[in-house]
């Protein structure tokens with residue numbers, strides 16, 4: 001996937017950009033796509049109708065509201081915070097990028113907890129931020145919280161993903177509190193998958209206590225809008241002010257703002273699907289657990305995906321794609337994730353298909 005850059009053009013690049021390996025989602029069109037943690041059930045019909053209506057009413061001849069005022073107000077009301085404590089981005093990715101523009105750079109430190117979302121390190125390196133890794137346990141993926149709190153004491157930015165991508169585990173609210181107390185900089189809880197976790201898992205209730213806490217949410221996962229690119233940060237007015245200072249003013253377009261507003265107003269209609277995904281997650285985990293004697297291991301997950309270790313993972317992933325037209329994500333060459341695939345929890349039919357295919361493939365591989 002990586003595109004060729006000629007030597008002369010490369011010589012003109014800033015060194016930190018020339019050194020980057022671009023993010024590659026490794027997408028191939030497939031019958032069943034369980035590779036990107038999208039909501040494969042699609043939008044509920046009533047919300048879909050409202051979104052379509054809203055899109056038809058958009059006038060694109062005018063620039064969008066820079067701070068997505070209406071959407072921001074709706075998100076604020078939902079989460080019980082002031083509108084000044086919400087900032088909307090072109091996907092959570094833009095907000096992550098802007099966090100690094102505002103809080104990263106030379107002389108600044110990111111405390112990072114791998115294995116986790118690799119985008120953090122990518123953006124950190126682009127803006128020449130020093131990355132201090134506090135690795136998770138190689139077997140359970142548990143975080144060494146004492147070590148992380150120590151690293152946080154000298155960090156401008158700490159990022160903890162909860163539930164973590166790709167390991168699926170939560171970070172406790174009590175531990176988040178310790179980080180906020182220790183860190184002189186910003187503590188980001190990336191809660192892109194929080195809607196799939198059990199009640200009371202979000203760190204958002206700490207927002208009233210800490211000016212340096214930011215909580216990232218997205219409409220890409222639970223709310224079926226990955227293609228519209230809408231994420232938002234809940235934080236103090238100071239942090240949203242810092243991000244407003246560095247952001248591109250019109251990054252969130254009028255269509256996406258309109259679609260997101262309709263989806264957020266209709267958020268209750270997503271609940272049955274979210275509940276179904278939680279149930280299917282347990283069923284899929286159980287099915288995979290039955291392959292334990294053939295060398296399959298599955299970790300507990302509070303997200304809409306499962307991390308699974310299988311014998312000969314890269315080959316299994318390729319055969320799933322080429323022989324079954326099922327796409328899952330291969331992490332087997334990522335540090336700390338040897339032999340691991342990440343499977344998004346799909347519809348019952350999709351989950352049955354991946355279970356059947358895997359039980360055939362891992363049977364043969366041994």
Ligand SMILES: *Cc1c(COP(=O)(O)O)cnc(C)c1O
Pocket residue numbers: 090091092093094117161165190192217218219220221226229230231
């Ligand atoms: C998907 C994801 C995001 C944000 O995705 P967007 O589509 O850019 O909103 C952020 N963090 C993690 C860990 C994710 O998996």
